[in-house]
Amino acid sequence: MEAVHDHDHHQPAGLMRYVTTTNHKDIGSMYLWFSFVMFLMGGVMALVIRAELFQPGLQVVQPEFFNQMTTLHGLIMVFGAIMPAFVGFANWQIPMMIGAPDMAFPRMNNWSFWLLPPAGILLAGSLLAPGGAGGVGWTLYAPLTVQQGMGMDMMIFSIHILGMSSIMGSINIVTTILNLRAPGMTMMKMPLFVWTWLITAYLLIAAMPVLAGAVTMTLTDRHFGTHFFNAAGGGDPVMYQHIFWFFGHPEVYIIAIPAFGVISEVIPTFSRKPLFGYASMVYATASIAILSFLVWAHHMYTVGMPVEAQLYYMFATMLIAVPTGVKVFNWIATMWKGSMSFETPMLFAQGFLFLFTIGGFTGLVLALTPVDIQLHDGYYVVAHFHYVMVAGALFAAFAGVYYWLPKWIGRMYDERLGKIHFWLSIIFFNVTFFVQHFLGLAGMPRRIPDYALQFADWNMVSSIGAFGFGFSQIFFLYILLKAIKSGEKAPEKPWDGATTLEWTHLPTPAPYHSFETPPNLKD
Amino acid sequence: MASDTSKLENRQTLKKLVFIAILMFGFGYALVPLYKKICEVTGVYSLTKPDEVVNTQVDESRSIVLEFDANSRNETGWEIIPLENRKTVHPGELVQVTFKLTNPTATTFEAQAIPSYGPKEAGQYVKKLECFCFTQQKINANETRDFPVVLVIDPELPKDVTTVTLSYTMFEIEVKSTTENRQASLRERQS
Structure with a gap:
């Protein structure tokens, strides 16, 4: 506790405190709240989709609006909810976990956050543009993007801004981790959450600019007479898919790897054992990151690639199952003979482990070229990526919030309500998405507002699950607000198995300025 | 700090x-x-290069129905049609078919035809010796022109394929707005 000092806070009060703040904890909180707002917004859009799909035929919305909903739901959840949520965790946790006073570039950190609200407004505001938002799917495939109204331009600018924010945030994270570690905190002693973020930040710096390039090409094709993707002018729409997925595949690991980091903190704490195979976890994460740049065309088996290319992408994709398997087995080995307890963070980690593995397996199924050609652009794919995005990334984020909330606000959440939230989430999640595997195998295409009658029953089940899942997240908001307002005061160390610096070297709640003098960790 | x-x-x-x-x-x-x-x-x-034909053995034991189709993608209002819609041929046989382009407008334009095939896999067995798709075409105002296409169906064509569709889409090239850059890339494609 020696690293804590009283400090005069020379800062404006009220709203201006948050506009001008350079404190990593304030910025972390803003990231997390922003992502939660976007999460609810994207969730409402998902419910519009599921309401329309409750029955065959068109009841609720027109097809054009339906397409805009699928597009915005995807973009908002990926770029507005999941990614900022994990950047929020990074802001709060990385300095505290490596014994640094703050992020390396506090002012840039402020900018990284404050770029997000305008980007979010542009993205959501594109719905109000003449002709509405782009109804092109979150992958923004050309040449459809060239034919959209001005809503498309707003989305493109929004992606530019989001990309800048991510790149600046990532540069900050890498510099913090490389340069600001406390004496004695060697690279191979860093908590795994910090390692996963270091790797993710590199992925972001390498992948986001490629997306920026792809949407810039779309923009110049739309307005400045270039023909990157226009066949009439010598361009090639398939090339867009190559460029997009060169970004897009690392992107799915950008979302998944910080989730692995959170899980790698939660499981050892509640098993009261150190993480099994720490070094192999680091190497596995790095291998996943490198492989993610080499497998992008498995998203496009149906574009007419030569068989040799299909074989390469198939085998390279299946290779990723090896380091991912290393991670899953390490988590299981960590729990083996551990003294386990099942508080809410651990429950979400278990849910993650179980459902993410299912999502990984369906990913392997989709990696097989001949199978994928059958299932391409169908509900099996939708089920697969929701297992890894929702049950993977989102459940890990829930685990992280419940795990670190006492440290952040100094109050406990209601354990009973937390457990109810977990069970509601996991049951409704499976009701929503497990049945979509059946729909996909039966041949239901994705991104359609109406469907053939034989798909009716499972769609109805899925829609009921989706509304249940949505309302469970309102319940989560209630749990959060209750904890902040009237939660029990948290003990100094609510989790007896926790071993990282924020629990061992800082009081609860964490002071506004922590580790101004770095802790000495040399033995 | x-x-x-x-x-x-x-x-x-x-x-x-x-x-x-x-x-x-x-x-x-x-x-x-x-x-x-x-x-x-x-x-x-290699859409815009003539194919090399190695096997000229005519396989008279089977017949293939060749279907022809043409579309135009433009804003000026000219159109292109095949003079024959279908033809029954033997693999290895030399086939000639004519496409007729009519430009009823008072503008001159340049266009590029891009072939596509149905079924997609049959594309590699359609060997074109002469085709208006190999180069850009300049069409004058009020001009009507016949384009011959000479092709051979490779006898290696899988036995289960009995019908092959050859379809051309004629794209207008916007000469006015061309940048040097794009002309270069088009030239590159032709070469």
């Missing part, structure tokens, strides 16, 4: 990482010529 030396270190790390980000933005654009090159090398992109 951070000391001066660590500030300097941070700045150096910042510079390196910004450099990587800019490099990757450039790499996104570098994928464009790279993609074209890879397609060229692997032969995916």
